Amino acid sequence: MTANSNTTPLRVAIVIGSTRDGRLAPTVGAWFTGHARTHAPDTHFDVIDLTDLDLPDTHPDWGHTHTPEQAALAARVDAADAYVIVTPEYNHSFPAHLKHFIDLHHKEWQAKPVGFVSYGGVGGGLRAVEQLRLVFAELHAVTVRDGVSFHRATPDHFAENGAAHAPEGAGTAAKILLDQLDWWAHALRTARAERPYN
Secondary structure (H helix, E strand, C coil), X not given: CCHHHHHCCCEEEEEECCCCCCCCHHHHHHHHHHHHHHHCCXXXXXXXXXXXXXXXXXXXXXXXXXXXXXXXXXXXXXXXXXXXXXEECECCECCHHHHHHHHCCCHHHCCCEEEEEEEECCCCCHHHHHHHHHHHHHCCXXXXXXXXXXXXXXXXXXXXXXXXXXXXXXXXXXXXXXXXXXXXXXXXXXXXXXXXXX
C-alpha cells in the first residue's frame, strides 16, 4: 500500500438522484448523510443534488470538449473514492435524470465502489437498485452488497432532525453499508495507485 492510500481521508460522493416535484430524496439524503458523518467523521462527503446541476439536454458525442461547468462536475465525480446513490423507484426503475447523469461520465466511475440508499412503495426502491447494479457493472464499478431501503416511504418516516422513524434498523443498515463501502474504497484506491485500471 502506498502512503497516500493509507493516510488520505476518503472522499465519498452522495448523489441525490431525483428531480421530481415534491421529491423525498433530499430528506432521505440528509438522513443518510447525517448518519455517514457521524459514523465516519474523517471522511469527506460531497453531496451532489441533481436539481443543482445544469446538465446538457443531449448526450455529447465521444471526444467532445467539456464546458467549464461540465468539466467541474466531472472533476467532482472523479475526485470521489466511492459513491452512494440515493434513488426512488419509478415504475420499477430509477429516474431518467439519474441515468443521464451517470451516462455523462465514464472513466470517473471505474474501479470504485457504489452503495445505494433507496425508497419507494412496497418494494422500497430495490428494483431500481437492481437495475442500477447492471448499469454500474457496465461502467466497471463495484457495487456493495448491502444497502438501505425505505419501504412505503413518506415524509412522516423522518423527524425534522433527519432521524428515521421507520423502518426499524435503518441506522444499522446504514452502518453496514458504510463499513462495506469503506473497505472497498480503501482496497480499490490502493489497487488503482499500485496498478492503474485500464
